[in-house]
Amino acid sequence: VPNAAGFEAFYRENFARIVRACALVTLDHALAEDVAAESFARLWSRWGTIRGDDHAGGYVFKTAMRLSAKELARRSHRRGTEPAAETDELQQALDRDDIVRALRDLPLRQRQSVVLRDWAGFETTEIAKMLGIRESTVRVHLTRAREHLRGKLRVEDREG
Amino acid sequence: MKTVERDLALARELDRVVTKLGAGTDSRLRQIRKRGSRRRAITRISAATCVVIFSGTVGLGALTIRGHGPEPSPPGSARWVAVGGTDAGWRLRVPRAWHVRLIDDSSCAATAVRTGAFVSNVRFDLHHPDGTTSGKCNGSRWVFAGFPRKGVAIQIEPIALTFGLVEPQPDTPFPIGTADLRESGGIRGGPAQSYLVVWRDGEEVMNLQIYIGHGASLRDRSRAERILESLRLAIRGQRVSSPSPTEVPPSAAFILTSPHMASPETRVRFHGAGFSGFWPPYWVAEDRVGGLGVGLVREFGDGCEATVATRHARVRRSASGKVAGSFTVPAMASCFQEDRTHAVTPGTWQIVLGCHVCDVGTIRIRSGEATRQGSP
Numbered sequence: 001v002p003n004a005a006g007f008e009a010f011y012r013e014n015f016a017r018i019v020r021a022c023a024l025v026t027l028d029h030a031l032a033e034d035v036a037a038e039s040f041a042r043l044w045s046r047w048g049t050i051r052g053d054d055h056a057g058g059y060v061f062k063t064a065m066r067l068s069a070k071e072l073a074r075r076s077h078r079r080g081t082e083p084a085a086e087t088d089e090l091q092q093a094l095d096r097d098d099i100v101r102a103l104r105d106l107p108l109r110q111r112q113s114v115v116l117r118d119w120a121g122f123e124t125t126e127i128a129k130m131l132g133i134r135e136s137t138v139r140v141h142l143t144r145a146r147e148h149l150r151g152k153l154r155v156e157d158r159e160g
Numbered sequence: 161m162k163t164v165e166r167d168l169a170l171a172r173e174l175d176r177v178v179t180k181l182g183a184g185t186d187s188r189l190r191q192i193r194k195r196g197s198r199r200r201a202i203t204r205i206s207a208a209t210c211v212v213i214f215s216g217t218v219g220l221g222a223l224t225i226r227g228h229g230p231e232p233s234p235p236g237s238a239r240w241v242a243v244g245g246t247d248a249g250w251r252l253r254v255p256r257a258w259h260v261r262l263i264d265d266s267s268c269a270a271t272a273v274r275t276g277a278f279v280s281n282v283r284f285d286l287h288h289p290d291g292t293t294s295g296k297c298n299g300s301r302w303v304f305a306g307f308p309r310k311g312v313a314i315q316i317e318p319i320a321l322t323f324g325l326v327e328p329q330p331d332t333p334f335p336i337g338t339a340d341l342r343e344s345g346g347i348r349g350g351p352a353q354s355y356l357v358v359w360r361d362g363e364e365v366m367n368l369q370i371y372i373g374h375g376a377s378l379r380d381r382s383r384a385e386r387i388l389e390s391l392r393l394a395i396r397g398q399r400v401s402s403p404s405p406t407e408v409p410p411s412a413a414f415i416l417t418s419p420h421m422a423s424p425e426t427r428v429r430f431h432g433a434g435f436s437g438f439w440p441p442y443w444v445a446e447d448r449v450g451g452l453g454v455g456l457v458r459e460f461g462d463g464c465e466a467t468v469a470t471r472h473a474r475v476r477r478s479a480s481g482k483v484a485g486s487f488t489v490p491a492m493a494s495c496f497q498e499d500r501t502h503a504v505t506p507g508t509w510q511i512v513l514g515c516h517v518c519d520v521g522t523i524r525i526r527s528g529e530a531t532r533q534g535s536p
Binding site for chain 2: 004007008011015016019020023024029032033037038040041042043044045046047093094097099100114115117118119121124139142143146149150153
C-alpha cells in the first residue's frame with residue numbers, strides 16, 4: 001500500500017513549484033495547474049515504486065515537462081477552431097509582464113531549458129534526460145534562450 | 161563536461177513572475193489522489209490482462225507443439241478420423257470429408273508395411289495402366305490422367321521391390337512436413353508431385369508421395385500438410401523378402417544380350433557380371449521374378465517413357481557375381497504414369513533390373529518376325 005502521508009508531504013512541498021515551472025513553460029496559469037495536477041496524479045499512481053524525494057522530484061518534473069509540451073502541441077493544433085478561453089487575473093498579470101512576453105517568443109525547448117536550469121536549478125545532464133535530448137543540445141538551447149531574454153529585457157529597460 | 165552556470169539574475173526575474181502561482185494546493189490533493197488511484201488500477205488491470213494473454217498464447221503454443229508429438233490431434237480433431245494401424249504398419253489422421261482408399265499390396269510388399277493408401281480431397285479413381293489397383297508391385301506406376309486441378313492427395317505405398325542401389329539412410333524423423341519431400345518434375349498434364357522414401361532401421365519402409373493440383377486451395381494444401389504431419393510408423397523397419405542389396409555400385413553391373421538385335425516375341429538370352437554383393441536371393445527363385453524384374457525402358461519424344469516388364473524372365477547368378485538368364489521381348493509397353501500404351505518399336509531400349517531406373521544394359525529392337533520364339 002503506498003504511503004499516503006509521505007506523498008501528501010511531498011505534494012505540499014512541491015506542488016506550487018511544479019505549477020510555477022509549468023507556468024513558465026506553458027505561459028498559461030490554468031494549463032500549468034492542470035498539468036501539475038496530472039503529473040502528481042501519475043506520481044501517486046507509482047508512489048510505491050518510486051523511492052526517495054529526489055527520484056520523485058525528477059519524475060514529477062520530467063512528467064510535467066512532457067505533459068506541458070504535449071498540451072501546448074494539442075492547443076496549437078486546435079488554435080483557430082475553438083474560441084479563446086477567458087483569462088483570470090493572474091493570467092492577465094502574467095501576460096502583462098515583459099519577461100513573459102520575451103519567453104513567449106522562445107521555442108518550447110529553449111524555454112524548457114532556461115526554466116529548468118536557471119529557475120529550477122537542474123544540471124544540464126539532468127535536463128537532457130528529462131527532455132530526452134543530448135546535453136550539448138541543452139547547452140545550445142540555453143545559450144540562445146539567455147541571449148534572447150537578456151537582449152529583450154535590456155531593450156525593455158531602455159524603453160522603460 | 162562542466163555544466164553551464166546558472167544565471168541568477170534571470171532566475172530572480174523568472175521567480176518574480178510566478179511567485180504568486182501555485183496556491184490552493186489542498187483543494188487539489190483529493191482529486192489528484194483519486195485520479196492517481198484510478199490510473200494505478202488501470203495499470204494493474206492492463207498488466208494482468210497482458211499476463212493472461214501471454215500465458216494463453218504460450219499455453220496454446222505448447223498445445224500446438226504437443227500436437228506434433230507421438231499422438232497427433234489436429235485442431236478440430238472431432239472432424240478428423242484415424243486411418244491405418246498396426247496391421248497396415250502406419251497410421252495417420254485425415255479430415256472426415258476427405259476420401260481414403262486403402263490399397264492392399266501385401267502380396268508384393270518387401271517390408272513390414274503391407275498396405276498402401278490414397279487420401280485425397282476429391283474423389284479420384286487411382287489405378288494402374290491396366291485398370292487394377294492392388295498387387296502390382298509397380299513402384300508408383302499410377303495413372304494420373306484426369307486428376308482434378310483442385311485435387312490434393314497423399315499416397316502411402318509399401319516398398320514393392322527391394323532391389324536397392326543406394327546406401328542405407330538414417331531413420332526418417334517424424335513428423336514429416338511437406339518441406340521434407342523432394343519435388344519431382346511433376347506429372348505431364350497432371351499435378352505437381354513430391355516424394356520421400358521413409359527409412360527405418362536402415363531399411364526403406366515406404367514411399368510417400370504428395371500430389372497437388374495446380375488449382376488447389378491454400379486450405380486443402382494446409383490440410384494435406386497436417387495429414388502428413390500426423391503420419392506415424394507403427395512397425396520397425398524389417399525387410400520381409402530379401403537382404404539389403406547395397407554393397408556394389410550399380411555401374412559395376414552389366415549384361416550383354418544374345419542376339420544383340422531382336423524383334424518382339426523373340427526369346428533373348430543374356431549374361432553379365434558385377435552383380436556380387438547386392439544380388440538378392442529374391443531374384444534367384446524363379447517364381448518370385450515378376451513385375452519389373454527384367455524390364456525394357458525407352459523414352460520417346462512425345463513425353464512417353466515407355467516401360468514394360470519382359471515375359472518369362474529367368475535369372476541365375478554365380479557366387480562370383482556373374483549372371484545369366486533369358487526373357488521374351490514383349491510387343492507393347494505402357495507410358496510411365498500415363499494412361500497410354502506404346503508399341504515396343506525398333507530402336508535401342510534399355511534393359512533394367514529391379515526398378516525402372518536400374519539399367520544394366522541395352523538391346524536393339526527391330527521389326528519383323530521373331531527369330532526365336534517360345535517360352536524358356
